[in-house]
Amino acid sequence: MEQKITIPDSQLILMVKNGDRAVIPLLYQRYSSALYGLIVKTIGNQEDASEILQDVFIKIWQRGNQYQEDKGSLLGWMMRIAKNAALDHTRSRVVSQRSKTDQMDNFVSDTKAPKSEAQIPDVGLRKVLDRMDDRHRQMIDLLYYQNYTQSEVEELLGIPLGTVKTRARAAIGELRKILRNEKL
Amino acid sequence: MEKFNIQEYLDSGVIEMYVLDQLSDAEREAVEKLAAQYPEIREEIAEVEEAMGTYHTLEGLTPPDHILSNIMAATAPSTVEEPIVTALPKRTLSIIWPMAAAVVGLALAAWMYMGKQSAQQEIAALKKTTENLRANEQVISSRLQVTEQELNELKGSCCAERLVVKAGDQPIASVYWNKNARLAHLKMENLAIPVKGKQYQLWAFVGGKPVSIGVVDWEALQKGLVSFEFKNKPEAFAISLENFGGSPVPTDVKGASAAVVNQG
Numbered sequence: 001m002e003q004k005i006t007i008p009d010s011q012l013i014l015m016v017k018n019g020d021r022a023v024i025p026l027l028y029q030r031y032s033s034a035l036y037g038l039i040v041k042t043i044g045n046q047e048d049a050s051e052i053l054q055d056v057f058i059k060i061w062q063r064g065n066q067y068q069e070d071k072g073s074l075l076g077w078m079m080r081i082a083k084n085a086a087l088d089h090t091r092s093r094v095v096s097q098r099s100k101t102d103q104m105d106n107f108v109s110d111t112k113a114p115k116s117e118a119q120i121p122d123v124g125l126r127k128v129l130d131r132m133d134d135r136h137r138q139m140i141d142l143l144y145y146q147n148y149t150q151s152e153v154e155e156l157l158g159i160p161l162g163t164v165k166t167r168a169r170a171a172i173g174e175l176r177k178i179l180r181n182e183k184l
Numbered sequence: 185m186e187k188f189n190i191q192e193y194l195d196s197g198v199i200e201m202y203v204l205d206q207l208s209d210a211e212r213e214a215v216e217k218l219a220a221q222y223p224e225i226r227e228e229i230a231e232v233e234e235a236m237g238t239y240h241t242l243e244g245l246t247p248p249d250h251i252l253s254n255i256m257a258a259t260a261p262s263t264v265e266e267p268i269v270t271a272l273p274k275r276t277l278s279i280i281w282p283m284a285a286a287v288v289g290l291a292l293a294a295w296m297y298m299g300k301q302s303a304q305q306e307i308a309a310l311k312k313t314t315e316n317l318r319a320n321e322q323v324i325s326s327r328l329q330v331t332e333q334e335l336n337e338l339k340g341s342c343c344a345e346r347l348v349v350k351a352g353d354q355p356i357a358s359v360y361w362n363k364n365a366r367l368a369h370l371k372m373e374n375l376a377i378p379v380k381g382k383q384y385q386l387w388a389f390v391g392g393k394p395v396s397i398g399v400v401d402w403e404a405l406q407k408g409l410v411s412f413e414f415k416n417k418p419e420a421f422a423i424s425l426e427n428f429g430g431s432p433v434p435t436d437v438k439g440a441s442a443a444v445v446n447q448g
Contacts, residue, residue: 022327036247037240057255070220076233169197
């Protein structure tokens with residue numbers, strides 16, 4: 001079986017910092033699906049997500065020399081740029097609490113709805129979602145994509161703040177465990 | 185003062201909250217400070233971020249195909265300051281696999297000559313070398329992709345005339361003159377490294393007199409094309425070596441091009 005070779009992040013970082021444009025297709029190949037998924041799930045639709053993704057990669061390119069390796073991973077830095085861009089987009093619309101809830105409803109129904117062929121994840125990925133506790137998925141979705149604060153989740157779900165924290169940590173723990181087992 | 189307990193910190197859930205973007209600016213800053221200090225914390229953050237990165241892909245969402253082209257077009261260099269990447273010869277790619285094959289051949293020879301253990305070590309090292317070659321191939325492929333796009337831009341902008349700057353019979357640089365965009369793209373062919381305190385300067389002849397187009401960023405030139413705006417109608421181009429920062433008149437001319445065929 002052909003072994004997957006990945007260019008070390010350290011080399012990509014060097015290319016970003018040196019302003020080597022060849023890094024753009026490499027970063028895109030490796031991270032565009034993750035960043036696109038993040039954006040779609042944060043803003044709740046795919047139409048605007050493409051444009052935001054485009055802007056995100058341009059920002060990554062322009063701000064490459066601002067990335068500090070000692071503060072975290074390259075992926076983490078890119079995800080923060082994508083998340084902020086997605087939130088800015090959401091904020092640029094008139095966002096009332098009602099629309100926030102609507103957005104969540106849309107998102108939930110969207111993710112449960114039958115997908116077009118192009119959107120069906122591969123078996124390995126589907127397994128991860130199927131294996132995850134629904135309450136854990138809900139916690140990640142609320143805190144990360146819907147940008148709810150822990151207190152807002154406490155109120156929304158009617159559970160103590162301590163449980164929100166514990167459940168969030170457990171959600172990440174479960175995700176990591178499944179990914180490890182699936183070797184993803 | 186109580187010693188900082190890393191494990192306790194990792195078990196506190198603060199890393200998960202950091203990655204889930206649930207910390208205040210001050211708390212976030214505190215985590216980043218500790219990450220800079222303790223590799224264990226940095227690694228834990230990277231692992232949680234990696235897991236979240238995979239989580240984002242679980243719905244199988246993929247961006248439309250044209251997005252990468254749009255990004256490449258939007259980040260294309262359009263000013264003198266923007267560096268353009270090295271144009272690597274295509275044959276570089278074709279030598280990678282023969283090199284990899286040679287490496288594997290060497291591994292086989294090594295196995296026959298050495299004891300099993302040392303041969304295994306050798307093979308492991310050579311396997312690593314092959315992996316590095318394959319990783320380099322990805323970088324080179326990406327460079328080619330960018331270079332091809334840049335060449336298309338040159339072609340697309342129409343009528344970039346190539347003029348070879350020669351020192352005697354030897355080509356030292358090429359100038360791609362785009363009369364429509366009034367851009368001169370300089371590409372190194374065989375220029376010597378400028379000595380300390382010196383810098384190359386590009387000139388155009390206008391009305392038979394040299395007019396400075398600009399001083400050359402050596403580092404950018406080593407990576408690929410360097411572009412200069414030039415509003416006049418050049419008759420030919422020349423390169424001189426001047427004191428750093430350039431000179432109002434050329435003092436040490438290294439080479440000149442033939443006349444521009446179509447000045448536009």
